[in-house]
Amino acid sequence: MKTIATTFKRLKLNGRQALIPYVTMGYPALESALDIVPVLAAAGANLVELGVPFSDPLADGATIQAAAQRALANGMSLALCLEQAAMLRARGVTLPFVGMGYYNPILQFGLERFVAQAVASGIDGIIVPDLPPEEAGALYALATARGLDIIFLLAPTSDATRIQTVTALSGGFVYLVSLVGVTGVRDSLSPDLKDFVARVRAVTEKPLAVGFGIATPEQAAQVAQFADGVIVGSALVKEIGAAANPAGAARAFVAALRAAMDGAA
Amino acid sequence: MRELEAAYIAAMADADFTRELEHLLHEYAGRPTPLTFAARLTEALGGAQIYLKREDLAHTGAHKINNALGQALLAKRMGKRRIVAETGAGQHGVATATVCALLGLECVVYMGTVDIERQKLNVLRMNLLGAEVRGVDAGSRTLKDAINEAIRDWVTNVRDTHYLLGSALGPHPYPRMVRDFQSVIGVEAREQILAAAGRLPDVLVACVGGGSNAIGLFHPFLQDADVALIGVEAGGAGIASGRHAARFADPAVGRVGVLHGAQTYVLQDADGQIALTHSVSAGLDYAAVGPEHAWMRDVGRAEYVYATDREALDALQTLSRLEGIIPALESAHAIAEAIKRAPTMSPEQIMIVNVSGRGDKDMHTVAQVLGVEV
Numbered sequence: 001m002k003t004i005a006t007t008f009k010r011l012k013l014n015g016r017q018a019l020i021p022y023v024t025m026g027y028p029a030l031e032s033a034l035d036i037v038p039v040l041a042a043a044g045a046n047l048v049e050l051g052v053p054f055s056d057p058l059a060d061g062a063t064i065q066a067a068a069q070r071a072l073a074n075g076m077s078l079a080l081c082l083e084q085a086a087m088l089r090a091r092g093v094t095l096p097f098v099g100m101g102y103y104n105p106i107l108q109f110g111l112e113r114f115v116a117q118a119v120a121s122g123i124d125g126i127i128v129p130d131l132p133p134e135e136a137g138a139l140y141a142l143a144t145a146r147g148l149d150i151i152f153l154l155a156p157t158s159d160a161t162r163i164q165t166v167t168a169l170s171g172g173f174v175y176l177v178s179l180v181g182v183t184g185v186r187d188s189l190s191p192d193l194k195d196f197v198a199r200v201r202a203v204t205e206k207p208l209a210v211g212f213g214i215a216t217p218e219q220a221a222q223v224a225q226f227a228d229g230v231i232v233g234s235a236l237v238k239e240i241g242a243a244a245n246p247a248g249a250a251r252a253f254v255a256a257l258r259a260a261m262d263g264a265a
Numbered sequence: 266m267r268e269l270e271a272a273y274i275a276a277m278a279d280a281d282f283t284r285e286l287e288h289l290l291h292e293y294a295g296r297p298t299p300l301t302f303a304a305r306l307t308e309a310l311g312g313a314q315i316y317l318k319r320e321d322l323a324h325t326g327a328h329k330i331n332n333a334l335g336q337a338l339l340a341k342r343m344g345k346r347r348i349v350a351e352t353g354a355g356q357h358g359v360a361t362a363t364v365c366a367l368l369g370l371e372c373v374v375y376m377g378t379v380d381i382e383r384q385k386l387n388v389l390r391m392n393l394l395g396a397e398v399r400g401v402d403a404g405s406r407t408l409k410d411a412i413n414e415a416i417r418d419w420v421t422n423v424r425d426t427h428y429l430l431g432s433a434l435g436p437h438p439y440p441r442m443v444r445d446f447q448s449v450i451g452v453e454a455r456e457q458i459l460a461a462a463g464r465l466p467d468v469l470v471a472c473v474g475g476g477s478n479a480i481g482l483f484h485p486f487l488q489d490a491d492v493a494l495i496g497v498e499a500g501g502a503g504i505a506s507g508r509h510a511a512r513f514a515d516p517a518v519g520r521v522g523v524l525h526g527a528q529t530y531v532l533q534d535a536d537g538q539i540a541l542t543h544s545v546s547a548g549l550d551y552a553a554v555g556p557e558h559a560w561m562r563d564v565g566r567a568e569y570v571y572a573t574d575r576e577a578l579d580a581l582q583t584l585s586r587l588e589g590i591i592p593a594l595e596s597a598h599a600i601a602e603a604i605k606r607a608p609t610m611s612p613e614q615i616m617i618v619n620v621s622g623r624g625d626k627d628m629h630t631v632a633q634v635l636g637v638e639v
Contacts (some may be wrong), residue, residue: 055404055538056413056524059420065403077536104522108537130526157423181421 003096003124004149004172007046008207008228017224017261018173020209021254022049022100022233024067025084026076028241035247036240037088041095043251044258049127049231052081052101059129061184063234067241078105078114082121089122098151098172100127106139115142125149125172133169144171151175156196160203167204173229176200177212184234186213189222197226217260224261232257269427270438272343277445282342289334290449293367294324296331298450300457300617305587306603313467313610315603318454318482318619321592327622328450328478329360329431335446337364340427347371347426351415353380353408353474354548354595355387356622357431362396372396375414377406380547387626405541408474408551412525432475433555436526440556447481454617455485462615468493468606471619472598473569474510474548476555478621483567493568496558497602499544500571508543511571512554513562521559529556545574545630546594548622572601578634580604581624593622594630 011018021040025033033050040048053068053076060068078101085097099118106114106128118126126148131139133152143150149171154163157180167174176197179190190196193210200208209229214220220230236253243249276282290296299322303315320328340348348370352358358374365372374391378400381388391398404410412435419428433443451469458466469486471479473496486492501509512519512530522531524539532540532552544550561567572580577594580601585591592600596619603618610616624631632639 056409058413058416058525061417062403069404072538079536104524104531104533104539105537107523108520108533108535130523155420179421180423182417 002147002149002172004047004098007096008173011046012228017227018046018207018209018229019044019220019254019258019261020047020049020098020229020231021045021236021250022051022231023240023250024051024053024064024071024237025081026053026071026074027067027237028070028246030074030076031084032240032246033084034087036250037095038091038093039247039251040254041093043254045095045254047096047098049098049100049233050081050085052078052099052105054102054105057102059182061182061234063185063237064183067237078109082117082123085123086121096124097122098125098127099123100129103128103131111139111142115146115148119146119148123148125151127151127153127175129153133165140169153177154200156180156190156192163200163203167200167206170206173207173209174200174204175231176208176210176227178210178223179213181212183212185215185238189213189219193223194226217256220257221260221263230257230261266436268343273339273438273442276339276342282338286335286338290331294330294334295322296449297453298322300454300461302461303588306584307607309587310604310607312607312612313614313616314612315607316458316461316466316615316617317588317590318450318617320450320478321590321596321620321623325356325360325363326625327356327360327593328447328481329357330363331449331481332431332443332446332477333357333360333364333429336427336429336442337361337368337370340370340429341368343427345425345427347373347422348429349373349375349415349418349426350429350431351375351408351411352431353411353550354546354593355380355384355391355626356548356593358396358398359387359390359394361429361431362391362394365396366394373418374398375401375411375418377401377408377410379406380408380411383630384547384626385629407542407547409539416525432477433480433557434475434525434527434553440527443477444480444484444557447477448484450478450481450619451483451485454482458615458617465489465492466615466617467491467610468495468614468616470495470497470599470602470606470616472497472549472595472621473554473558474499474551474595476558478619480555480557482619483561487566494561494566495602495606496567496569497598498569498571499546499549499598500573500576501543501545503573504571509571510542510544510550510552513569514571524553527553527556529559530554545577545634546598546627548593548595549598570602572598576601578631581631590620591624592620593624594627596621
């Protein structure tokens with residue numbers, strides 16, 4: 001059984017939810033991820049999203065776009081992201097890796113070459129937010145043949161047909177976008193979120209992780225009450241960007257999220 | 266996206282919808298626009314007879330109104346009360362603000378802060394028309410960043426908002442929808458040239474940013490194999506300088522990629538990061554070309570060339586002096602190609618050049634380049 005699915009299954013048996021932090025690779029410094037990612041598991045993360053910077057990150061808000069621009073200016077690239085993932089594996093990091101990146105850099109890298117190198121670098125799953133399932137055929141076939149999960153997104157506006165398609169195809173877990181919009185810190189969660197999760201839950205047994213706009217330990221705890229996983233991106237990127245010691249800041253913030261989630265469970 | 270496609274197909278099959286659109290194009294936008302024989306330009310160049318399709322005479326001063334009217338009517342039919350749009354040169358923003366005023370829709374226009382600076386007059390026009398112009402300070406602060414922001418707004422407010430995309434770009438069904446709404450240009454030009462000259466033209470010339478005015482002119486002639494189609498991209502400071510927006514000119518940087526939901530030729534670096542572009546005309550300053558142009562180029566149906574900033578500025582002055590028509594800087598790229606090409610053709614041959622917009626909005630830029638204080 002694949003790593004991501006196993007991770008969710010194990011957590012479920014223990015009555016816990018996955019905490020999935022997102023980091024922008026190459027931010028704030030080119031090699032920051034090499035310091036940040038190793039401390040996440042001890043702080044209570046169960047998977048990590050490794051964000052590949054892109055010049056035009058359509059699904060992201062201002063925080064992650066700014067981080068991506070800085071990372072690109074630092075010299076980050078898709079090839080280097082994969083190289084750093086492999087280095088993290090070589091240093092003994094066992095946390096499941098979910099690569100999150102936009103389609104054009106992957107297309108230019110070459111789909112086949114990308115899948116082969118991602119697998120060789122220890123990537124367990126990928127999220128390509130600007131690649132809908134209808135257009136994902138080639139990458140999907142290559143990835144699934146190599147055991148690389150492709151995780152697809154659902155939005156609260158997705159209709160029943162869409163929910164069917166995405167839950168059937170999504171590997172590892174299904175990524176539920178908590179709100180209608182882009183990533184970024186919000187003051188409060190959408191009141192419809194719980195219903196949305198229930199609607200998806202009705203048609204699939206796959207784990208459901210919720211992301212976009214989850215910024216505080218309280219919000220993470222709230223989401224953990226009805227979802228299988230909580231994804232925190234922009235808020236963590238903000239903490240990391242503002243800190244003198246990015247790895248320390250990441251550890252403290254992830255630990256606070258974990259404590260709140262476990263308290264609620 | 267699916268909701269939009271279904272609504273679009275239903276609308277185009279509904280005689281009431283197409284009748285209302287035709288009525289507005291005629292009574293409000295001033296269509297049909299004339300096809301003007303450019304006698305002095307033709308004489309000066311000593312080659313092909315040059316006709317100008319006068320989109321500069323459409324309401325708001327550019328072809329953008331054709332698509333704005335079509336999509337705004339569609340949005341209203343879909344029950345949307347709010348419109349968001351991107352704009353580069355400001356022409357599409359003005360057209361969108363105009364139709365929103367006409368139809369009583371709320372309007373927000375996203376515009377890169379670099380473009381706001383070079384198109385101040387159009388910002389004022391949009392404000393007068395009741396639209397809110399939001400500056401975009403991310404990335405290159407031009408059209409592509411305005412599109413990013415408009416898409417973000419749209420996905421955030423999709424329940425009551427329509428994204429009125431201004432060029433033949435982006436995800437399906439936009440390229441097709443924009444082409445269809447702009448095809449009125451070519452449909453009219455075809456009838457007009459048959460009436461004026463008794464035959465089809467030999468060459469059509471239009472500038473290509475995203476490519477909506479070009480596809481609008483070209484599309485009704487696609488089946489006429491003897492009509493050559495020439496698209497003119499922005500050569501900026503020259504291809505060798507790397508500061509341009511000519512997606513087809515240099516295969517090292519203009520490669521097939523995916524931007525804003527469309528697979529087409531995109532200016533990008535080796536890692537697939539989208540390149541920064543440059544053109545003196547904000548409306549051509551975009552890293553990707555409309556996917557149908559990429560197709561027409563790959564199958565050999567259309568040819569794509571470029572004109573530099575300098576050539577476009579010279580062409581703007583030439584057309585102003587010889588014909589009393591000040592074209593938009595975008596359209597001046599097409600005129601520049603006509604100036605190069607017409608002398609190589611015979612006086613029996615006919616060329617139609619699309620004057621996609623008028624140049625009033627560009628006086629600030631032209632003054633700067635010419636070193637004139639205004």
